[in-house]
Amino acid sequence: xxxxxxxxxxxxxxxxxxxxxxxxxxxxxxxxxxxxxxxxxxxxxxxxxxxxxxxxxxxxxxxxxxxxxxxxxxxxxxxxxxxxxxxxxxxxxxxxxxxxxxxxxxxxxxxxxxxxxxxxxxxxxxxxxxxxxxxxxxxxxxxxxxxxxxxxxxxxxxxxxxxxxxxxxxxxxxxxxxxxxxxxxxxxxxxxxxxxxxxxxxxxxxxx
Amino acid sequence: xxxxxxxxxxxxxxxxxxxxxxxxxxxxxxxxxxxxxxxxxxxxxxxxxxxxxxxxxxxxxxxxxxxxxxxxxxxxxxxxxxxxxxxxxxxxxxxxxxxxxxxxxxxxxxxxxxxxxxxxxxxx
Numbered sequence: 001x002x003x004x005x006x007x008x009x010x011x012x013x014x015x016x017x018x019x020x021x022x023x024x025x026x027x028x029x030x031x032x033x034x035x036x037x038x039x040x041x042x043x044x045x046x047x048x049x050x051x052x053x054x055x056x057x058x059x060x061x062x063x064x065x066x067x068x069x070x071x072x073x074x075x076x077x078x079x080x081x082x083x084x085x086x087x088x089x090x091x092x093x094x095x096x097x098x099x100x101x102x103x104x105x106x107x108x109x110x111x112x113x114x115x116x117x118x119x120x121x122x123x124x125x126x127x128x129x130x131x132x133x134x135x136x137x138x139x140x141x142x143x144x145x146x147x148x149x150x151x152x153x154x155x156x157x158x159x160x161x162x163x164x165x166x167x168x169x170x171x172x173x174x175x176x177x178x179x180x181x182x183x184x185x186x187x188x189x190x191x192x193x194x195x196x197x198x199x200x201x202x203x204x205x206x207x208x
Numbered sequence: 209x210x211x212x213x214x215x216x217x218x219x220x221x222x223x224x225x226x227x228x229x230x231x232x233x234x235x236x237x238x239x240x241x242x243x244x245x246x247x248x249x250x251x252x253x254x255x256x257x258x259x260x261x262x263x264x265x266x267x268x269x270x271x272x273x274x275x276x277x278x279x280x281x282x283x284x285x286x287x288x289x290x291x292x293x294x295x296x297x298x299x300x301x302x303x304x305x306x307x308x309x310x311x312x313x314x315x316x317x318x319x320x321x322x323x324x325x326x327x328x329x330x331x332x
Contacts, residue, residue: 040299044303045306048306073251080239080240080243084232087235088232199269204262207258207262
């Protein structure tokens with residue numbers, strides 16, 4: 001009785017009508033950017049670990065005995081080419097051409113796969129020579145850093161295949177465009193991390 | 209009015225977020241050059257002074273990262289109302305602290321753990 005009288009007098013006002021509508025996915029790009037920045041911190045930790053431990057060979061092989069800069073140069077080219085072909089996929093997506101977007105995504109994926117297979121063969125070669133992650137602190141931190149980057153590329157490729165299926169089924173709808181833009185940021189970000197890897201690990205390792 | 213605002217924002221957003229063919233090609237050519245020079249320097253051993261060579265290839269890497277940020281990731285101070293740039297600056301500060309701090313502290317720790325010449329001399 002009393003409570004109903006009170007609510008009748010002081011009706012709470014929440015000003016809900018002043019809150020303008022947010023389009024679905026309006027904050028996705030910023031949120032994904034924040035994720036990438038936190039991923040960047042993971043890589044910063046791994047780079048710091050490599051920087052600290054990279055000189056501890058435990059009488060094992062050193063970078064000069066293991067790294068093949070020619071192979072790394074080819075690998076870098078693969079990743080760089082995949083970056084520009086993903087850019088072309090985004091440009092054709094802007095024009096709404098489904099077939100061309102899918103084709104550029106497929107080319108990007110092939111470059112990504114080439115990068116991964118070169119990296120895996122490099123790892124296999126190193127492990128065959130006895131340069132396993134257990135051999136020395138240098139090799140542990142090397143495999144952790146470069147392996148984490150390789151895992152990111154692997155998941156990027158899985159994501160790319162998923163989106164190609166999505167685009168094939170639903171076309172370039174708003175949600176798919178948003179997803180493709182997120183993957184674009186992810187893919188270019190991996191290229192940025194790779195710049196750090198080839199400079200800090202491979203090139204500086206050969207100078208040491 | 210609000211519909212006009214929305215359309216306006218959509219147009220600028222669409223144009224800025226994806227870049228242009230010219231932007232991608234400029235970024236690609238720049239990063240090819242910025243990658244090729246350090247690789248050439250190290251593979252041919254063009255620099256005798258290793259410390260200077262290391263500083264130069266690090267400088268090339270920093271420039272290339274900026275090129276990728278601008279031409280591929282389309283970073284600019286205005287995107288997402290400045291929040292992306294703010295997050296990036298914060299992250300860069302953290303990365304610099306983590307990297308320089310770890311290297312600095314651990315280098316001195318290593319240097320002090322090694323029985324250096326002057327410490328050996330002071331030993332009985």
